[in-house]
Amino acid sequence: MLDIQRIRENTDEVRTGIESKNAPIDTDTILSLDQERRDIISEVEALKHERNVLSHQVAELKKSKGDATALIERTREIGAQIKSLDDKQHKVEEQLDNLLMQIPNIPHSSVPVGFDASENPVVKEWGPRYAPGFELLTHLEIGAALGLFDFTRGTKIAGPGFPLYTGSGARLERALINFMLDFHIEKHGYTEVLPPVVSNRKTMTTTGQLPKFEEDMYKIPQDDLYLIPTAEVPVTNIHQNEILAERDLPIRYCAYSACFRREAGSYGKDTRGFLRLHQFNKVEMVKFTHPDTSYAELETLRRDAEEILEALGLEYRVIELVTGDLSFAAAKCYDLELWAPGEKRWLEVSSCSNFEDFQARRGAIRFKPEGGGKAQLLHTLNGSGVATPRLLVALLETYQQGDGSVLLPEILKPYMGTTGLHLK
């Protein structure tokens, strides 16, 4: 959510920013509702002040056995006016809130202006192109040969997009999760958390999934809960409605969670194998930072994700998102993409974003400045570190051998017990 004061005082800047995200914005309606709201408040507060004064006079009169009938009559009238103005104020505020909640975050000034993903610049490329002297298989062919997963039975159990990992495939999935968690904890100083995989309406609203993207979520109506699309949601809300000490910033959490996405409207795209799933596993990093350091923290966040890919020896590139491709809540975002040699394409495995105070305002996440003064909103950031399904794809396809086996990087040995996945 944007600061209403910012919309009021820098209307043009806000409008330009929103339009660069290809989102329409009706600032006129917002500003007139804002004005109406403030007018009502002034009026109702004057009436409440009068009522308070008169009520004290009633108390005095009653104490001295005087006649308070006229005063009581007047106060009763004021009460009725207050009630009607209160109702009006609630209605105006509801309309205003609804509009404000629909407005996306404004891109940071460093973000290149562009219409869509086709204009995203590549800002970094790393690693050698893997070119063995044999015909490369896709992860689906490798997995089928080695018995790593079973999409047919996953579909039987739950439906398409819900994968069943089997044997070494299940262990490899678990190994990757543990490897990434340990890496971030030990090398990058994150604190591990293991959050609920469901969240309530308020929590989903803080991070920006609601109210705009209700259709993208799995919902449990009986209990008014949603399955989380990413650990970003519960972890960012750890400090919802809290005031933190400035000296405790930045706070860095990493979390494993299963993630659930309906992917409504994306049928036909990437439906094969692991490329797009309704349920997948991801290690997520979340930061709570001082506003002055959030962009430096975005760079190290991205670096923390890159190091996972480098430790696994996988070729990757970094994309900077143009304004038109930025998500609703993000002010700036990098995507990390792995090269999948079997699929012969780049696969997005991480998204590292700075949300500035957009989520913090929705969730009332603040810090108290060291030298005293008012609590102010902090900045939230998050990045995948990283998502497993596409990581698994790139890993299998990169490390496949000519004989149908897969030779995994040494760094996974402590987690897998072996580096070789062989045909039975």
Added chain:
RNA sequence: GGAGACGUGGCCGAGUGGCUUAAGGCGGCGGCUUGCUAAGCCGUUGUACGUUUUGGCGUACCGUAGGUUCGAAUCCUACCGUCUCCGCCA
């Protein structure tokens, strides 16, 4: 799922319709003292919104939302949460 108890400031805790501008304490902050010394004394203390001549002024906030009343932390209703006991359960 059933029964009961309880939700008050950063924390503890008093408060049964107007003398609450939420007592008192702890903690924090500022100052004084420097032979009460792992101390003592004094002062101070939250959030949001509106308004403003930037000094203030006003309004609201005692789990949340309604209601009763001239007036609600206090009375009523619903909901949420915590704790205890019972039931069920990995």
